Amino acid sequence: MLIKSLRIEIATLALSSIIIVSGLILWFSVSAYETLYQKAASNDLNGLSENLAIDLIPFVDDADEFDIQNNLLQLEQYDNVRFALVIDDNTQVISAYLGKALTSNKTPEELLALSNFDGRAYAPLPFGMTLSEHKILAKKRIGDFQASLGFLIIENDLSGPLSKSKRDLLFSIFPWVVLTLLINVIIIFIVQNRALRPLVQLARFTRKIKDSKDYGLIAKVRGKKEISIVTEGLNSMLQAINLEVKKNKEKNALLEQQQEKLEQLANFDVLTGLPNRHYFMKLLDDAARKAKASDSDVILMYFDLDGFKNVNDSFGHEIGDRLLCIIAERIQISMGVEHTLARLGGDEFLAMIPGKIDDIHIKESCNRFIHALSQPVDIDQWNVQVGISLGVARASEASFLVTAMVANADIAMHRSKSEGRNRFTIFSRDMIESSRRKLTIANAINYAISHGEFKLFYQPKVDIHGKIIGYEALARWFSEELGFVSPAEFIPIAEQSGKIAQITEWLIERVCIDSKDILAVNDSLKIALNLSVHDLNNTRLIPMIRGFLKLHKVDPRKLEFEITESAYLDNLDGANESIQDIKAMGSSIALDDFGTGYSSLSYLTQINIDTLKIDKQFVDHIGVSEQGSLVTQTIIDMAIQLKLDVCAEGVETAEQHAILAEGGCNILQGYHFGKPEALDAILPKLVENQQQ
Ligand code: C2E
Ligand code: CA
Numbered sequence: 207m208l209i210k211s212l213r214i215e216i217a218t219l220a221l222s223s224i225i226i227v228s229g230l231i232l233w234f235s236v237s238a239y240e241t242l243y244q245k246a247a248s249n250d251l252n253g254l255s256e257n258l259a260i261d262l263i264p265f266v267d268d269a270d271e272f273d274i275q276n277n278l279l280q281l282e283q284y285d286n287v288r289f290a291l292v293i294d295d296n297t298q299v300i301s302a303y304l305g306k307a308l309t310s311n312k313t314p315e316e317l318l319a320l321s322n323f324d325g326r327a328y329a330p331l332p333f334g335m336t337l338s339e340h341k342i343l344a345k346k347r348i349g350d351f352q353a354s355l356g357f358l359i360i361e362n363d364l365s366g367p368l369s370k371s372k373r374d375l376l377f378s379i380f381p382w383v384v385l386t387l388l389i390n391v392i393i394i395f396i397v398q399n400r401a402l403r404p405l406v407q408l409a410r411f412t413r414k415i416k417d418s419k420d421y422g423l424i425a426k427v428r429g430k431k432e433i434s435i436v437t438e439g440l441n442s443m444l445q446a447i448n449l450e451v452k453k454n455k456e457k458n459a460l461l462e463q464q465q466e467k468l469e470q471l472a473n474f475d476v477l478t479g480l481p482n483r484h485y486f487m488k489l490l491d492d493a494a495r496k497a498k499a500s501d502s503d504v505i506l507m508y509f510d511l512d513g514f515k516n517v518n519d520s521f522g523h524e525i526g527d528r529l530l531c532i533i534a535e536r537i538q539i540s541m542g543v544e545h546t547l548a549r550l551g552g553d554e555f556l557a558m559i560p561g562k563i564d565d566i567h568i569k570e571s572c573n574r575f576i577h578a579l580s581q582p583v584d585i586d587q588w589n590v591q592v593g594i595s596l597g598v599a600r601a602s603e604a605s606f607l608v609t610a611m612v613a614n615a616d617i618a619m620h621r622s623k624s625e626g627r628n629r630f631t632i633f634s635r636d637m638i639e640s641s642r643r644k645l646t647i648a649n650a651i652n653y654a655i656s657h658g659e660f661k662l663f664y665q666p667k668v669d670i671h672g673k674i675i676g677y678e679a680l681a682r683w684f685s686e687e688l689g690f691v692s693p694a695e696f697i698p699i700a701e702q703s704g705k706i707a708q709i710t711e712w713l714i715e716r717v718c719i720d721s722k723d724i725l726a727v728n729d730s731l732k733i734a735l736n737l738s739v740h741d742l743n744n745t746r747l748i749p750m751i752r753g754f755l756k757l758h759k760v761d762p763r764k765l766e767f768e769i770t771e772s773a774y775l776d777n778l779d780g781a782n783e784s785i786q787d788i789k790a791m792g793s794s795i796a797l798d799d800f801g802t803g804y805s806s807l808s809y810l811t812q813i814n815i816d817t818l819k820i821d822k823q824f825v826d827h828i829g830v831s832e833q834g835s836l837v838t839q840t841i842i843d844m845a846i847q848l849k850l851d852v853c854a855e856g857v858e859t860a861e862q863h864a865i866l867a868e869g870g871c872n873i874l875q876g877y878h879f880g881k882p883e884a885l886d887a888i889l890p891k892l893v894e895n896q897q898q
C-alpha cells in the first residue's frame with residue numbers, strides 16, 4: 207500500500223514535471239517561431255511591395271489604370287494578400303486589388319462592400335512596415351521623395367497563415383512529444399522499480415515479522431545507500447528487541463516457576479506433599495456447596511495419631527517425619543486416591559469423601575483405616591507403631607458450613623481419643639453439648655484455682671487388717687458456676703487444655719501442708735497423690751516438688767506418686783526420667799489403674815515402681831465370675847514375683863476384702879474402708895483407727 211502510493215507519487219511527480227517542461231519548451235519554441243514567422247512574412251511583403259511600387263511608377267505617372275491593375279494582378283500568386291491599394295497624392299484610391307485572403311468564401315455583395323476603400327485612412331500611416339496582431343501592412347512610396355506619385359498599400363493576413371503554420375508545426379512535432387513521453391514513462395517505471403525493489407522487500411520483511419512475531423529474523427542489506435542504512439538500522443533494532451524478548455521470556459518463565467512454587471507452598475504441605483489446611487478448606491467448601499446444591503453430602507474424616515509424640519521423642523524427628531509420610535500414604539491408599547487427603551499440621555490429617563454414605567459403610571471404612579494404620583512400620587532398624595483416633599462428621603449435619611464441619615469432626619475425634627486408641631466416632635449433635643461443657647470447664651479452671659474452689663479429699667489405704675497405712679489425695683471441685691465437678695471429668699479436660707500443671711502445682715503444695723496434720727497423728731503413714739501424663743513430661747515438675755518439700759519441711763519418703771499405666775507408657779523415656787528423679791528424692795511410685803491400658807505385662811520389668819494398683823474393674827469381678835477372680839489373682843502373683851506391693855482399688859465389700867487378702871494383696875482401698883473425705887473429717891477417724 208505504502209509502496210504503491212510512493213510509486214504513484216514518484217511517477218506522477220516525474221511525469222508531471224516532464225509534461226510541464228516539455229509544454230514550456232513547446233510554448234517557447236512556438237512563440238519564437240511566431241516571431242520568426244512574422245519577421246519572415248514582413249520581409250517577404252517588404253520586398254514584394256518595394257518591387258511592385260517600383261514596377262508601378264510608369265503606370266501611375268501615366269495614370270494607366272489598366273496596367274496598374276495588371277501589375278497588381280501579379281499578387282494573385284500570394285495566398286496571404288488581403289488587398290492592395292494604389293493611392294495617389296491626393297489620397298484618392300486609383301486602383302484596388304482584393305486578394306485571396308479576403309475574397310474566399312465571400313458573396314459578391316460582401317465583396318462589393320469590402321472594395322469600398324477610403325484612401326485618406328492610409329495617409330497618416332508611416333511608410334514602411336506596420337505589424338499588428340492579425341495583419342502586416344506595407345506602405346510604399348510610388349516614385350521618389352521629391353516627385354512622389356502616390357503610394358502603394360498591401361495588407362497581408364497574418365493570423366490565418368500563422369495559426370495554420372503553427373498547427374503544421376505542432377502536428378509535426380506532436381508524435382515526437384508523445385514518443386518522448388512514452389519513453390520517459392518506461393524509463394521512470396524501470397528506474398523506479400529498480401530503486402524501490404529493496405524497499406518493497408524491506409516492507410515485506412517487516413510484515414513477515416509483524417505476522418510471525420519472530421524478532422530473530424535478519425533482513426538482507428541491499429539497495430541504495432539510504433535503504434541499506436534503514437535496513438541496517440532495522441536489523442540492529444530487531445536484535446535489540448529480540449534480546450529484550452528473550453530476556454522477558456526468561457523472566458516470565460522464572461516468574462511462572464516462582465508462582466508455581468509459591469502456590470505449591472501456599473497450598474501443599476512440604477513434608478507429605480498433601481494439600482494443606484488452607485487449600486483443603488477451599489476444596490471442602492467447594493465440595494460442600496456442590497453437595498448442598500445436588501442434595502448430596504460430604505463425609506469429613508479427622509485423623510489424629512496416638513503416640514506420635516513418643517516416636518518423635520524416642521526416635522528423632524527424621525523418623526517421625528518419615529512415619530508421617532508413610533501414614534499419609536496408607537490413609538490415601540485405604541481411602542482411594544480419588545479422594546482428597548490433607549495434612550492439617552503436626553500429626554493430624556483431614557480427608558473428605560463426597561456422597562451420601564450410611565453409617566454401616568462409614569464404620570467399614572474407619573475399621574479399614576484403623577487396621578491399615580495399626581500395622582507396625584519398619585523405618586531403618588526401628589519397628590514403629592502408632593495408633594489413630596478418628597472423628598467423622600457429615601456436611602449435612604453442619605449446614606454445609608466448613609468450619610462447623612471441621613469442628614464437629616474434631617469433637618468426634620476427641621471423643622475417640624478419650625475412649626482410648628484406635629477408635630472412631632461418628633459425630634452426633636449431642637456431642638456439641640458435651641464439648642460446650644468441656645469448654646466451660648476448661649475456661650473455669652483458672653478461676654477455680656485462684657478462688658480456692660479446689661479442695662483435697664483423702665481416701666484411706668489400709669492393710670489386710672483394716673489398719674490405715676496411708677491416704678490417697680483426690681481433688682474435688684465445688685464450682686460456683688458449675689456446681690460439683692468430678693475429677694473424672696475435669697482432669698482429662700485440664701490435661702487437654704494444658705491446665706493440668708497449675709492443678710498439680712496447687713495439689714502438691716496442698717498435700718505438703720495437709721501431710722503435716724496427718725503425719726502428726728502417725729508419721730509412718732504415706733500420702734499418695736496422682737500425677738498426670740502431662741506432669742511427667744513437664745520439666746518443671748521435679749524442681750517444683752523439691753521446692754515445696756523444702757518449703758514445708760516435708761520428708762519426701764512420706765509421699766507416693768500414683769501414675770496411670772497409660773500415662774507412663776505414652777512417653778516411656780520422659781516418664782522414666784521423672785520416675786528416677788522422684789525415686790532419687792526418696793518418694794515412692796505406684797502404677798495406677800493397672801490392667802486398663804494396652805501395655806504388655808513385660809513392661810513392668812522395665813519400670814522402677816514400688817506398688818501396683820489393681821484397677822477397680824478387676825476388683826468388681828472378684829466373686830462374680832471365676833474368670834474375673836483368676837485374672838486378679840494372676841496380677842497379684844506376678845506383682846509378688848516382681849517384689850512389688852499390691853494395692854486393690856475400689857474394694858466395696860467384705861467378701862472382696864477377704865478374697866484379696868487371701869490372694870496376697872497387701873494394701874486395700876475402697877468405700878468398704880472409707881470414702882474420700884475432707885481433712886477435717888478424716889483426722890478424728892484416723893486417730894480412732896490408730897488406737898485399734
Ligand atoms: P484414681 O486415681 O483411680 O482414683 C480413684 C477413684 O476411685 C476416685 O475417684 C475415688 O473416689 C474412687 N473410688 C475409691 N474407692 C472407691 C470405691 O470403693 N467405689 C467407687 N465406686 N469408687 C471408688 P475420683 O476421686 O472421682 O477420681 C477419679 C480420677 O480422677 C482418679 O482416679 C484420678 O485418676 C483422677 N484424679 C483425682 N484427683 C486427682 C488429682 O488431684 N490429680 C490428678 N492428676 N488426678 C486426679
Ligand atoms: Ca489414683
Ligand code: CA
Nearest residue numbers: 798799819855
Ligand atoms: Ca486408680
